[in-house]
Amino acid sequence: MTKVEFFQQLINGLSLGSFYALIALGYTMVYGVLRFINFAHGDVFMLGAFSGYYLTPRVLPHFSAAFAPIGVAVVLLSTMCICAVVGMTIERLAYRPLRKRPKLTVLITAIGVSLFLEYGGQFVFGADPKAFPELVVDRPLEHTGALTITTTQVAAFAVTILLLISLTLIVKRTRLGRAMRAVSNNATAAALMGVNIDTVISFTFALGSALAGAAGILYALSYPSIDPLMGLLPGVKAFVAAVLGGIGNIPGAAVGGIVLGVVETFVGGSSFSTYRDAIAFALLIGILLFRPSGIFGRTQVEKV
């Protein structure tokens, strides 16, 4: 492998990994607060892509070329809001009534919600793949020498970093963020201290789902073919990334996503490309054998 090829694969891996990271953040936040895996998360990601699909042709024509980035931001933010509402609704209708029940009940409900969104999506949007509109023109950047970096890759990476920073600030610097950490630490004690648990959980779902919505749009920009089952595999992989990074840990989810994306890309570019997922996942099992709580999953680490 030449040096150019190596760095090109690294860039490919980083851009793929940043999607996994964005989705993994939602898994990890919900787990941190509720200790349960929200399997419908990958499908909220899918809804994000479809929201972008329907919003783009209705929003973008109102902005001239010079103001196009504002149009893109409008689509992205509206999608995040829509997904936040969807996430809160799912929590309110499907998970909250079961909060006192065994964790397994909620887990199975989550799988039910996931299937409902997937096949409901097939009913509403149709099951055939749709071409995602060109929200951002995908072209290679100039002055990058032998390496190619495209506009959508840069956009995806930049948005991921931006959202990661805002998320960290929200969790560390705001009252609600402090409440989230308190609930994560000890829900009963937090409730006794006057923290409204329902509000905190609702907010966690809103935040995680908004990130999934953003990931949906960015993913669809890079891979412009969307269908109602598109959330399945990225959802599973992001879940693995979250576990790899140490589930419940925010930087861990981001790092886990990036590691998974890079490993997958290097295997995919090698002559073992047939076994891409098998080798990537075998490596992850190996890492977890040596660090069962994930890369960042130390006992001292603050959980969200």
Next chain:
Amino acid sequence: MMKPIFIVPILAAVVAISPLRAQDIVVGEFASLTGSEATFGINSSNGVELAKEEINNAGGVLGRKIRIVLEDDQSKPGQPSAAVKKLIASDKAIAIVGEIASSRSLEAAPICQEAKIPMVSPGSTNPRVTEVGNYVFRVCFIDPFQGTVMAKFALDQLHAKKVAVLQDVKSDYSQGLAKFFSDYFKAHGGEIVSDRFYSGGGTDRDFRAQLTAIKAAQPDAIFVPGYYTEAGLIAKQARSLGIKVPLLGGDGWDSPKLSEIGGSAINGCYFSTHFSPQDKNPKVQDFVSKYRTKFNAMPDGMAPLGYDAMMILAEAFKTAGGTDGAKVRDALANVKNYDGVTGKITIDEKRNATKSAVVLKVNGKQNDYVATVAP
């Protein structure tokens, strides 16, 4: 115990309905109406529908109307066998039409063979499909021929010496076509400089890893024997990585979605298929205009294949003089020089159709005709 007064009208109703029902010739069809290869199923079943309408408007066959029972297999493994079992057992289909994707035809073929129900595949090109047994037929060419067509095209027209192959590890069609292409290309002085794999059917969407490795091998062209959804994405990602050489494909590319997904990135790429709507042959132009009137869309290669499959099946009913499975089978095996929309169809001893292929160049919504290659 039911009172006789109730039995009489029920019996009368049964007597009145059953001859009517029995008159229809039930043909079962399974197709990918949804999922990652949806346009294959939709367009081929449109073709079947058009043929059925024409046959029935002209009085049907053997004085009976043809009735199609259509099942969606969702482009998913496992669904075709369920669909075909249902068509044979509960709908009492006396013949089966389906599928385009070879993997899904291969799943259904043993069931039809076992039940001695003739099956006609409109567009499965993997040779193994008809090897399942003597009740399985197809009205299209097979991949040993299609692979040769594109390899010849790469060598003679594009003057390519080095070609990279990117194939779908989940598809019998893609793997077969890749092999036949590579065999011919290597035997005639070409070199396969890189051979990479992906998982189709919506599993893989990121191909940059494989394409980066392919770019490093500096091929003159890239052979992508997959289906249109992946081909469109692969073209986009290849161009964004600065790969400028043409991509080549097979009939799995033949879908209006190809250019929708691939955008301008797929323009100037070539693929082999069964038919070009630009063909001046009056039979083709007649089909195109009828299809456009009924479905308000241009037919791709799968539509006339569905049409020809249904027409040949109707011919076989006529020749057999009935709907007995064994007789219809014999009639299908003896089809010679049938003048179809996709060319003259002769069923050979391996139950394959020997036909010519066309090479098309992607040019936005329409595909430009480049060449016809005879077998």
